[in-house]
Structures are given as C-alpha cells and as structure tokens.
Amino acid sequence: MQPGKIKNTIPTTEAIVRLYTVCATELPGDVREKLRKSLEKEESDTAKHILKTILENTDLAKKESKPICQDTGTPVFYISIDNTLPLDEIKKHIEAATKQATEKIPLRPNATDPITGTNTGNKPIIHIEQSDQFRIDLLMKGGGSENISAIYSLPDTKLNANRDIEGIKRCVLDAVFHAQGKGCPPYIIGIAIGGNIEQVAHLSKKQLLRNLNDRSKDEQLNKLETELLENINKLKIGPMGLGGKTTALSVKIAKTHRHPASYFIGISFSCWALRRQSL
Amino acid sequence: MTDFTKLNVGDRIQLSAKLFTARDKAHLYLLDNNFDKIKDSIIYHCGPIIKDNKVIAAGPTTSSRLNPYTPELIEKYNIKAIIGKGGMDESVLEALRGKAIYASAIGGAALVYAKNMTVKKQHMPEFGMPESIWELVVKDIPLIVTMDSKGNSLYDDILQNSKNILESLY
Secondary structure, eight states: OOTTTTTTSOOOHHHHHHHHHHHHHOOOHHHHHHHHHHHHHOOSHHHHHHHHHHHHHHHHHHHHTOOSSSOOOEEEEEEEEOTTSOHHHHHHHHHHHHHHHHHHTTOOOOOBOTTTOOBOOOOOEEEEEEOSSOEEEEEEEOHHHHHTOEEEESOBTTTTBOSSHHHHHHHHHHHHHHHTTTTOSSEEEEEEEESOHHHHHHHHHHGGGSOTTOOOSSHHHHHHHHHHHHHHHHTOOOGGGSSSSOSEEEEEEEEEOOOTTOOEEEEEEEOSOOEEEEO | OOOGGGOOTTOEEEEEEEEEEOOHHHHHHHHHSOOGGGTTOEEEOOOOEEETTEEEEOOOOBGGGGGGGHHHHHHHHTOOEEEEBSOOOHHHHHHHTTTOEEEEOOTTOHHHHHTTEEEEEEEOGGGOTTTSEEEEEEEEEEEEEEEOTTSOBHHHHHHHHHHHHHHHTO
16 A cells, blocks of 8 residues: 555554564565675675575565564554544554454564563554654564664763764664674664654664665765665674675664754664565 | 584584473573473574464574573583574583584574474463473474584684774774
C-alpha cells in the first residue's frame, strides 16, 4: 500500500498482522541488494561463506514465510497521523495484531519484566507524530544490535573528540570498534547529532527507516555519510566480525538543534537483518 | 563425538550432534543446580522460536553476555564445545585450553540452522521460550571454529587489527 493512500481510514488488525508477516519474513530489497553487492567485493573465504549463507537464509525466509531471525525483535511503530483519525483505535488494532502475529507467524515472545524476569509476550513501542499524510512504519528491532547502540557526549577527552566533524567521526568509529561482531554485521548505522538525549536516541533509530540508497539532502551530512562508511569498512571487522571488507552497508545521519551546553551523538545500530516495512 | 581439541581457528565444520541451548537464565540455573544431562556435551547460545515441538528459527545469540558464567560452566560440566556469535573473552579462552572450543554460528541465519534441528526435550519450560534449556539434535549445521583449545582466538586477531587501523586513521 502506498503511504497516504488510506487517508481517512485506519488499517484493520488483519492489515497490521500482514505488515508484521512481511516485516519478519522478507528482507527489504535495498538491503538484500547491498548484501549481494558486498559478496562480489569480498575476498576472504570466511566472509564470502557468511554472506552466501545470509542470502540463502533470506531466500528461505521469504519462500517459507518464516522469520529471518529467531530474534524477531521489539516491534517499534512510527505512526504519522492527522487529527481526524482515531488514534485509540489504531493502538487497539496494533495491540491485537501483535498478539495474533506472535501466535501465527510465529514471533518469539520477547517482552521480559526486568525485575521479575517474567516473559509477557510482545509489547510494541508506539511513536506518534502529527502529519497530513497517514503512514505507519514498523521496525522489528533486534536485541543484539540494540545492545551495541550508544550515546556520546562531546567533548570526550578519552577519545580526543571535540565538538566538530572530526569529533563526530571519532565517536562513530569508536562505537563500531567496540561493537566488533557482537551485533551481527554488516551493520546499518543511524546517527543523530545534537538535540537532547531522548532526541538523539529516537532520531538515530529513525534513520534506520531510510532506504539505503537515500542520501542526506544536507551537503555536509551527505559527505559525512560517505566518509564514515568508507572509514568503518577500513576497520576490516567484516561480516559477523570474522574479518572482511564489509563491516557496514550504510550510514545515515540527521541533525537537530542542541542546547549550547550539550552536544550529543546518538548511534543506533541495526544488524544486517534490518526488518522494516511500511503501510 | 568429534574430538574438538584437534580443531583450529578458522576451520569450517558441519556439526551433527546433540546439544543444549542456554542463555542468561539457564546459565545461572546450571551453576546453582546439578543438571547432569549436560555433562560432556555442547552448549548453544540460542533462544529459538519453537512451535508444536518444531524448530522454526534458531540462530545464535550474542555470547559475550555469558562470559562471567562460562569458565565455571565448562569446568563443572566438562563442556566440549560452545556455539554462539561474537566471541568470548580472555577468561573463556583460558578455560577452553586443552578441553574445548568455541565455534561461531552465523547470526541471523536462523532458518539455515532450524531446518537441520529436531527437538528432543524442553527443560525448564517455566523460563519461557527463549530462555528454556532446549535439548536439540542437529545435523550438519555450518560452524566456524573461532576460539580453539590452544589459546587462539580469531576475534582477538580481528580486534587487534582493527585497533591498529583505527589508530592509523587519526
């Protein structure tokens, strides 16, 4: 469905279950294409073997309509909506669809109480933004790559990172260096510069929704996206952290105004299995 | 069973064996209790999706979270191999010495693994699906030996190399 097409109607529970199904089982075409291209470039046997297996797995997932990864992640919904549509109803549909999708696809029950340790199924996170165009994006966010995501506060004397482009680069490379193979590279990396702490967490993650071929319209950020990707791949961490030329598939950057006292860099990682779909 | 101690870092293997999945909760349980079934066997860091006793998806989870428990686990149960992703620390490398190996499964390749796995038993179902100890039989699953029993770690090599490159970029 095209965004905006369903203005004045809200999606049914069934439509959201379908959104979950496609999201969990089909790797977006732009991500698959980047993986395929990186396989052509790799020279090491191990890296090639890993990328081939990954591609084979995505084909199997689509063919058999099964989840690409057993970690079906935390469902994160981004809803753009105008004030004529009933938000409460959409939320109810999302909650009902989450239960049904967990049973039907199936998804792994991932919501865990941090104190009691009880597993309570799946709990979607829902972000709402006012907009004339109705749109729902779903990101099924894996835990491994969430754990290596980070927020830096500049200046960082340990990294010798100041409040400038060079400082930003140092933070991002530091985050990738510490991540190594822990979050299932090749990574897709969303970065947010400026703002308050909750903004950089949110905005950097939202960059993961962008098509991998999309480039920042801001000339400086566009340049930084290219440079960072090149430098990250120079680290030779490689697919699954076992060496190779492809440590990241894409870097996406956004900025937002900061308080004069603060300078935050938010870095959200996605594993290669970037599961995002829209309605 | 395969003599894992003969394997070297970088070796690619197709494993056919019985193994037990274990994540954070299972590790604590295994250390606090005696679970003799797991003696001399293989641990898989994995929280699978299993429905009607069929393995739907079962790739590896990040192993580094389990660093603090692993040396004691290897010692207590004479574990022969650990399967996971992302590698483990120096204390685990030391615990593997002369005894066991760590092999990497490919993260996210959950169906490639699941299609060659059958469920034997779910232990500790009260831990929930991802955290239960699943006893599985696997056939020809693809693995890469990344920490051997001779003190070598492919992860250490990659880490050191990337550190040198990072320093040269400034």
